[in-house]
Each structure stands twice: as C-alpha cells, then as structure tokens.
Amino acid sequence: MGRPIVRLKDVADKTGFSVNTVSLALRGSPRIPEDTAIRIRDAARDLNYMPNQVAKSLVSRETKTIGLVLTDITNPALTQAAQSIELALAERGYSTLFATSNNDLDEEKRVIAMFQSRQVDGMLIYPRSHRELDHIRQLRRAHYPVVLLVADPDAGVDAVSVDERRGAYRAVRHLIEMGHKRIGIIDSSNPMGNHEKRDGYVAALTEAGLSPDPTLSADPQGHSVIRGYWAMDKLMRLADRPSAVFTANDSLALGALRWTQKNGLQVPEDVAIVGFDNIEFAEHAATPLTSVNYEIRLVTDLAVARLIELIGTEGALPEPNVTLIDPELIVRESTQRRL
Amino acid sequence: MGRPIVRLKDVADKTGFSVNTVSLALRGSPRIPEDTAIRIRDAARDLNYMPNQVAKSLVSRETKTIGLVLTDITNPALTQAAQSIELALAERGYSTLFATSNNDLDEEKRVIAMFQSRQVDGMLIYPRSHRELDHIRQLRRAHYPVVLLVADPDAGVDAVSVDERRGAYRAVRHLIEMGHKRIGIIDSSNPMGNHEKRDGYVAALTEAGLSPDPTLSADPQGHSVIRGYWAMDKLMRLADRPSAVFTANDSLALGALRWTQKNGLQVPEDVAIVGFDNIEFAEHAATPLTSVNYEIRLVTDLAVARLIELIGTEGALPEPNVTLIDPELIVRESTQRRL
DNA sequence: ACGCAGCGTATTAACGATCATACAACGTCA
C-alpha cells in the first residue's frame, strides 16, 4: 500500500539517460554500448531497482502466472501434485497462484473467474466433479489454456490424469485373484462425482462373474482417516461382511486398517485392504498397504508441458487431448502375507 | 498470449458511453443514474466483461495478492498451514502466490525477490533457518509487510508461530515424568537450522538433573517416515539405548514406530515415542502417538491478521511483534498404556 | 560537398484501468 518503489524513471534520473534507454540497457539490448549499459546497471543496482512485473504484464499481455485450482490440498495425493506442479512451473519461469474450491462447484467457478480476472496465462484444475465441466469447456471455447488433472477420455478439455478406472480395476482384480468373492468398496457414491474408480471396481467384479452388491459399498463422505474408519465400520458390521475392501485412497485405507486393529481382526487373513495413491504412510503402516501407485511427477510434468504448449499457441487452440497414465499395483502385506 | 480481452472500452463502444462512465457504472457510483447503470451492466454481461486486475493493480498500487513461501509443502504440518492460510486470505479478498524454497537459502532469496517484483502486498514466510534472517529483516526495513510462520522471540521480524521450544519441553518433561532417564531425540542438528525443539529437549533434561547425551541424538536429514525409521535404527542399535525418543515431527515418529514393529519391540513398554504436530496419521497409528498439538488455524489466522494489519499501515511499520502459541501435549498410547 | 547509413538516444504512444477535473445542459430562485 503505497510503499516506495524504485522505477525505471529513478534510474533514468540518476544516470541522466531516458527511461527507454535504461529499459533497453537493463534488458541487455545490443543497441546500447557496453559502457553505457554498465553505468546504467550499476545505478540500478545501487538503487536496488526491481522491475515491476505488473506494469510489464500490462504491456506484454502475459503474467507468467498460472492458476492452480485444487479441491483440497490436505489430500496427500493433491499435496504431492501441488508440490511437483509448483516445481515444474517454476523451472519454466511461471509462478503459481493457488486456490482451493473446497469441493464446492460455485466456489470452483468463483475461483476460476478470479484467476481469469487476474489474467493468469493458463490454469491447471483438479475439478470437483468429472461430470460438471461446462464452465471449464466454456473457458476453453474462449481460447483459454486449461488442463485438467483428472478426467475421463471424453471430457472435451485437455487433461492429464492417472487412469483411475484401470487402477481400481487392477486393485480389485488382484483381490479376486487372491480368492476374494465378497469385495467391499469405500468411495464416494455421489452420482455427479467421480466414479472412475467405482466403474473399475464394477468392471473387475463383472468380468469375474461376480455381481456388485450395493450393500458392500460405503460412502466415506470425505477422504480422511477417520472417514475410512467409520466407512469400514459400516461394512464390517454387516451380517455377511466382505473379506476384502477396496478404498479410493490411502487415508481411507489407513482408517479401515485402524478399524481392524481396534476390533481385533487380522489383515489380510480376516479382511484384505487395498488403497490408492501409494502415499508414504501406506508403505510404512502397521500392516504395509497394497496400493495403486503411479508416478505423480509424470502426471504433473505432462500436464504442465501441455499447458505451456497451449499457452504458446497462437490463435485457436488445438483439439483437446486427454492423456491417461497407467498405474501399477504395489502388492504389500495388507492383501498378501509375505512367505 | 494475445487472447482476446473484453475491455471497458468495448463496453463503452457498445453502449455509446465513455470509458469513464462505464467504469463508474460498473463500480456502482451514485453519480450514474439507475437506468444508465442498468444498460451498462447488461452490456458488460453480454460481452462477458471481466475487469483486468493487472491494470487495476497498476493504478491502485496494490495487487491483493500475498506471497507464501514454504520450505516444502509435503511436510504435513505445512500442508495444513498452507490450506488454512489460503482460506483465511481468500476470506479477506487476497489471492495466494505460492512457492517453495526446497530448504535452500538462495532459492528462498530468489523466491522473495520474485514476489517483490510481482508486487505482492505482503509475504508469509516459513524460513529455511531461524538464524539466517538478514534478507528478511532487510525486506522489513524497506517497509515491506512480512510475517514469519516460525521464529524465536528476538527474530526482529513479525512472526506468529507455535512455541516449539515449549512444546518440546513439555514432551520431554512428560517422558521424564513417566520415569524415563535415557531419552533420545530425532531432530535436525544443523547449527544454522532451527534448534528450538532441541533447546526445549535440553532444558527439560537439565531441569530434571539429567545431562543430555550427544550419542542419543540422531539427525534424520529430512522429515519423512523413512528418515525417522533410519534415525531410530541408529539410536536403538546403541549398546546403551534410549528408553524413550522425542521426534521433531510425527512423520519421523511414525518411522520410529515402524522400526519398533519390525524389530519386535513393544511401544511404550520397550521404548516410548513422542511426536510433534499431531497430524491425523499420528492419532490413528498402530500405536496411537503421543504428540505435541496446537491449533494450526490459530497460528495462521493470527499470522494473516497481523499481515493484513501491516499492509494497512501507512508509512513506517510498527515494531515487530512475535506471537508464540502455546502448544499442549496429547498423551496417547505411545508413551502411556491405557489402563 | 552532398547524400546516406548507422549509431546512440529520445520521444511518443500504447497496455487497461482509475481519479481528478472539466464542462455541457438543465433547473432554481432572486
């Protein structure tokens, strides 16, 4: 708020050159002779001149800033993503404006509008819902560079994402191979939400001739450990309870694991548990968790690369491209006791 | 990059009014009659006009943006902080520019300079080191609003932080009260780093007439679970090993806990473990962890409030103020078996 | 000696918004 600012004009006054000459000199223009440039640079250093990026952006029409929209950064998978996105962007000279939608669609829209108003050069969005993307498609139609961090192949917007459907499929398939027939799922069941994982779960069951049992599904209403605990509680209190449970992320899985401890059940003997995202705490849990793993850096690097590509495009944007990263299953003791 | 932008001028052309009238109308000036304002607002909506914050900032000399500098957002305590800072700032109409220093001092300096260049209205900084703050004090001297998120009372810069020294003291004191005499510590031992926790540890021991044994100290060289595992390994391989271990954060504590599991030791009977930050995973660990807890929202809310206050200050900044939040110890089974 | 190129630097006009001020048109009142 009205802090003193050293401007080109101040350097100009000090050296006796015009503003423009100073500007050129500081940017290393060949039109300025070496000794002039040195004098100007010295003066700039003495005054501790720092270019005003705001003014620069107004002229250049780019802010070298991208907007990152996450639902909630405390989700460990998103934390990792945020970290490596910031890194990848910084390496390319971009800053990261960051905001969370708190899983609220209106909030997501507000944040996106705010970023537009702030003239971000592009956005990386982890949308609240894979189904409600109209506001984002609209952005794209206005030639605004956007890349989603989770999506299905026909999103109509550029996206780079782990193939959640396939990951879930692999996880459940592994459970089936281990002989499980009653396999529960802990995942959001909001029809407007993201049901890739649920789809993969159903696909694996169906393929094996098992029919999905709706009573074996629990909606945790969140992604924290305690949510997983209570969802597990719901499943395990069933008369005909599951012998294995697939959870949508590792925090939930740790909650489920905790439930088994408190209730004196053995994992994997009494019930097997599979998580998703392979966070650090999964590997080092009381019973190391089998989990769906993927290179988060790969996802974020590709997303950033695509975004930069879109930003560099003159005129109309190319057709949207959706890249799905193939995840692998890391099998640990929570599904298969070591021999 | 050269995307089409709807400007005030476009709305002006469409309605036939001047740019200024449009600007006044959209900002709800009482000088513009209602019917004119309605016509202008309708036109603005039709054109999907969004004010250009960059241009606005150039005039108003404020960006309504603050810079958040973290060492590493994957540290769960910092993730929580980042989340609640973003929220607190958004509530007050500020956006968050976010960058990580990756625990590198030069990188920290670079990031701070970049934020200055981008004209952020203020900065919240989690510094790499509590001892090397000269570059930040310099900022303050230039009347730049800065609030640190961790510091000691005589930092010479505004700060709001949990009182790490006191938290560590409480934790170690609790161990002493439980009868432990050989108490290990897993914490960075970099002399230029942050030794508040180590100070508290030493203070508690000394007060109890115990002399700190340097062999009972392990530097994990990081904050991840696996680091805690190996640091614990070092301590527990000692001939005269500790009966209790204090760790600088919960991830390290979870690693230590994991070591005991793998090596068939009982917690707390064979060795007690205390963590710091009371993250979600601590409460739900195989053996629920005793941990130093504090209201992170309180820290961030106070830090944000102070920052906004500094931003609102005309002229010279007030004397720096350091607020230390008093943490509490949550005792769980990792130090005291439930009766 | 004249024209012209090149060089170094200055001038002017943007960028999109806001702010202070100017100025018509109209109404009011002595």
Added chain:
DNA sequence: TGACGTTGTATGATCGTTAATACGCTGCGT
C-alpha cells in the same frame, strides 16, 4: 433574466513498462 447549483457525462493525466518511431550526429563513399 441571469447567476448559480446540480446532474450526467467526457476528457486527460497517471500507474511503470515496452515498442515503434523519430532525430541528431558522425563517418563514409563518390
């Protein structure tokens, strides 16, 4: 009737930077 206020809108300067262009000088070729 004319001085004065009010109302509604327009003009011009400004924020700090960059880009395009202008301009004065020197040195060269012919």
